[in-house]
Amino acid sequence: MPRPLRVAIVGSGPAGIYAADALLKSEVAAEPGVSIDIFERMPAPFGLIRYGVAPDHPRIKGIITALHQVLDKPQIRLFGNVDYGTDIGLDDLRAFYDGVIFATGATADRALSLPGIDLDGSYGAADFVSWYDGHPDVPRTWPLEAEKVAVLGVGNVALDVARILAKTADELLPTEIPANVHEGLKANRAKEIHVFGRRGPAQAKFSPMELRELDHSPNIEVIVDPEDIDYDEGSITTRRGNKQADMVAKTLENWAIRDAGDRPHKLFLHFFESPVEVLGEDGKVVGLRTERTELDGTGNVKGTGTFNTWDVGAVYRAVGYLSDKLPKLPWDIDSGTVPDEGGRVVQETGEHLQSTYVTGWIRRGPIGLIGHTKGDANETVKNLLEDYAGGRLHTPTTPEPEAVDGFLAERDIRFTTWDGWYKLDAAEKALGEPEGRERVKIVEREDMLRASGA
Structure with a gap:
């Protein structure tokens, strides 16, 4: 046989x-x-x-x-x-x-070639995600001293990073975040998060559901500048042929025309701003310089020669994984x-x-x-x-x-084995049970191996 x-x-x-x-x-x-x-x-x-x-x-x-x-x-x-x-x-x-x-x-994080990108306070989104998701091979602490933060990129990872930075630690406590992440987020000083995209609303890579979820937090005020709502022929074609792109654009349009609320943390979604330099002093991030762009008729953009400087103390690049x-x-x-x-x-x-x-x-x-x-x-x-x-x-x-x-x-x-995963799964759920949480993720590799019966 x-x-x-x-x-x-x-x-x-x-x-x-x-x-x-x-x-x-x-x-x-x-x-x-x-x-x-x-x-x-x-x-x-x-x-x-x-x-x-x-x-x-x-x-x-x-x-x-x-x-x-x-x-x-x-x-x-x-x-x-x-x-x-x-x-x-x-x-x-x-x-x-x-x-x-x-x-x-x-x-890993895809590289972004910008002057100042290696300054202290400039981070890859993937590294931050690994930290708040309890990856065993990354440091247990994360520097969260900046009150104003820039996130470069307009995909779902950029939204995740911006949302985690903008939420309070107690909002995230019911999730599976480990104790070290909760403690770290309690010390987070961020009050303004600025997300930057070099193209327009029709070219954003957000999924509609993830974008709308930004507005669900009682602590996050999502702000879109009406001047950033702009479309050319290429953008209109994209919206007509892509239902998700159209839904994203409509959500952004609605946010742009509403009156500003009073939620304590502000999350700005900026379009037509192309990062050109991370600014630093004494080796640390103190700002971001962008060039204003405009649509060229095809859905792509070109520089206008107008530059803006943003007062931020940290920069996260969310430009793709590698x-x-x-x-x-x-x-x-x-x-x-x-x-x-x-x-x-x-x-x-x-x-x-x-x-x-x-x-x-x-x-x-x-x-x-x-x-x-x-x-x-x-x-x-x-x-x-x-x-x-x-x-x-x-x-x-x-x-x-x-x-x-x-x-x-x-x-x-x-x-570890599949049976070992069931043991680890049970151990994490047991950690969460006293607090009414579904689970608390075990972080240390040795602890994971021990719980799994490796």
Whole structure:
């Protein structure tokens, strides 16, 4: 009887779990069957759902329920706290599996080339998100002394950063934020948050729901300058062809024409302001300089030669995530992705790297919402299965599942399992119960390993 198809997936975020789901739903899953091992460098699964989504977004975090159902399947094993490139390499994976799918996502901040961007008080949004989401590998404190803060970017991450900075610590206490984050936010002095976009309302990348949620806080007054409501032919075309863009523009229009309220924290959404320099004194951020832009007819903008200076004490850049380069895989330095064709990894020679695949942000860059990742995974898995049917996958030398456990034990690598996640999940919920909270996230890696029974 033929053995099951053995597949390793590196990364347990939505991209990796959707790939596992696609494999389980394939004809191969019925005969000869599939056996999937997911490797995750964190002790807990779910990737950016756990460490990249703001804690006050329970609806988005609800996707974990669907991912849970996939990981509950007996054909899947989870190996957490195992870092690709350090604990296990590509050659090791090839020894155990017919195919390897990399779904490692993007967690670092994309660089922004501006004078002064490296000043003290200039931060990457991804680093701040990791802090307030309780990532075990970042510092436990965050400097929050600035009373006026700039956020560069008009995507959902920029909204998350601005909203967390503008809310009070007690507003966020009912969420899963760890104790150190709550203490840090209690010391937050920010009273004005300024979000800057170099183009107009029709080009903003906010999702309508996330934008509207800004206005739900009793402590945040959202302010839009009526002069920033402007459209050209390209903008009108965008609104007509994109329902979400039109909804965002309408929300911004409504905010621009209303009377200002008296909520204590002000959150300004600025458009047609292109950052040109972060200003500093004695090595610290003291302001931001922008150039006023105007639409050019196509939806793009051009500079006007008029400059504005903004009195801010901190600057957060939310201009996109960047993937980490993966050892032994080709790399496109410009896009920050692994070159591929339909999910098949492509070498510099133009040939496919046998039995090696990518899906999610490591494949296409950090664009699109979580739901877009499912189609990406389906395409990658389809091509892996085509290669399997065509006999183009290599043959592993030790495909037995227990060989992986032996490999990790021999190297004294402490790893967590899916059963271990249930233990960690229960421990976090127990921490939240006395305070009437759904959970309190455990932060320290050692504490996570201990709670998971690693």
